[in-house]
Amino acid sequence: MNRRSLTLLGAALALAPLLGQAQSFPEKPITFVVPFAAGTATDQIARALGNVITAETKQAVVIDNRAGASGFIASQFVAKAPADGYTVLVTTNTTHAANEHLYKKLPYDPVKDFAPVAGLGKGGQIMVVNPASNVKSVADFIALAKKEPGKLSFGSGSSSSRMAGELLQQMADIKLLHVPYKSNTLAVTDLLGGQIDMMITDTATGLPQVKGGKLRALGMSSASRSPLAPDVPTIAEAGVKGYEMGYWFAAYAPARTPPAVVKRLNELLVKAAKSDSAKTAFYEPSGTEVFTTSPEELAKFQAGESQKWGRIVKAAGIEAE
Numbered sequence: 001m002n003r004r005s006l007t008l009l010g011a012a013l014a015l016a017p018l019l020g021q022a023q024s025f026p027e028k029p030i031t032f033v034v035p036f037a038a039g040t041a042t043d044q045i046a047r048a049l050g051n052v053i054t055a056e057t058k059q060a061v062v063i064d065n066r067a068g069a070s071g072f073i074a075s076q077f078v079a080k081a082p083a084d085g086y087t088v089l090v091t092t093n094t095t096h097a098a099n100e101h102l103y104k105k106l107p108y109d110p111v112k113d114f115a116p117v118a119g120l121g122k123g124g125q126i127m128v129v130n131p132a133s134n135v136k137s138v139a140d141f142i143a144l145a146k147k148e149p150g151k152l153s154f155g156s157g158s159s160s161s162r163m164a165g166e167l168l169q170q171m172a173d174i175k176l177l178h179v180p181y182k183s184n185t186l187a188v189t190d191l192l193g194g195q196i197d198m199m200i201t202d203t204a205t206g207l208p209q210v211k212g213g214k215l216r217a218l219g220m221s222s223a224s225r226s227p228l229a230p231d232v233p234t235i236a237e238a239g240v241k242g243y244e245m246g247y248w249f250a251a252y253a254p255a256r257t258p259p260a261v262v263k264r265l266n267e268l269l270v271k272a273a274k275s276d277s278a279k280t281a282f283y284e285p286s287g288t289e290v291f292t293t294s295p296e297e298l299a300k301f302q303a304g305e306s307q308k309w310g311r312i313v314k315a316a317g318i319e320a321e
Helices: 003-024 041-057 069-079 093-102 138-147 159-172 184-193 203-211 259-273 276-286 295-316
Strands: 030-034 061-065 087-092 114-123 125-129 153-156 177-180 198-202 216-220 247-254
Touching (some): 030 041, 030 069, 041 087, 041 114, 041 247, 041 259, 069 087, 069 093, 069 247, 087 114, 093 159, 114 259, 125 138, 125 159, 125 184, 138 216, 153 159, 159 198, 159 295, 184 198, 184 203, 198 203, 203 216, 247 295, 259 276, 259 295
Parallel strands (some): 030 087
Antiparallel strands (some): 087 247, 114 247, 125 198, 125 216
16 A cells, blocks of 8 residues: 555544544534523524424534623633534624624634634614604604714614614714613613613514504614515615614534534534524514525624624724723
């Protein structure tokens, strides 16, 4: 046997255990670690996909909510977990695109500490005001903001909501007063009470208030209208051309997870995301678009999103904490 044959044989023998591991994966329960509390959209998508994967593999998917510190706790936990595919971070742009620009130091590296697995979904947000307001459109709001610079306020309880408001200021050339909240639901409460003038929040939080007549919808932050609110124009349609700011969900494994196992996880998650069960349980009710990728596509998408968020943060003059 010549040297080339020996090299190929050695490579095959080294690869064999990994291929066997992937083919039999999973052989025990998988844990989906969620950086946010139970009941949040990220928790809901993790549970919906987990149920499908359990039915497919006959192995339980355990949801581990490790909320707090803008996703630091969950991200750090997964980054340090065994790289065997049994611990997966189901997360959003907060931990893997925004935090690196909003904080001076992170206890994890959103690129080096993780193996991208799959994109899972994209969602738009809804721009809302109190119905008692005379503002009936995005154009009305912008006109009023230009008439009284810095007087109108917007609230936010998430990085996506905050950046949506910052981007609106930049693209519409207006100045607003930002009021931070610990959650979007708390911001909505103050909007209902008239303590703030506007917010751009996720549809799961804002749309029920709109349908109940408690808030007035002005526009959607996504590139296209939401099927849940087809009569509400996009902010871009309403006059701020090119405006788009939403949120996305994705899955990551610890760095150094074998590529064959990452591939298997990707197959399971993509199939689950496209299933009728997940569509009924999560995607349709929340107005979330199915957004699936290969691991390589997710890495490229994440890099672009990080650059986008970095530009918005810099332009807004937000100093890292």
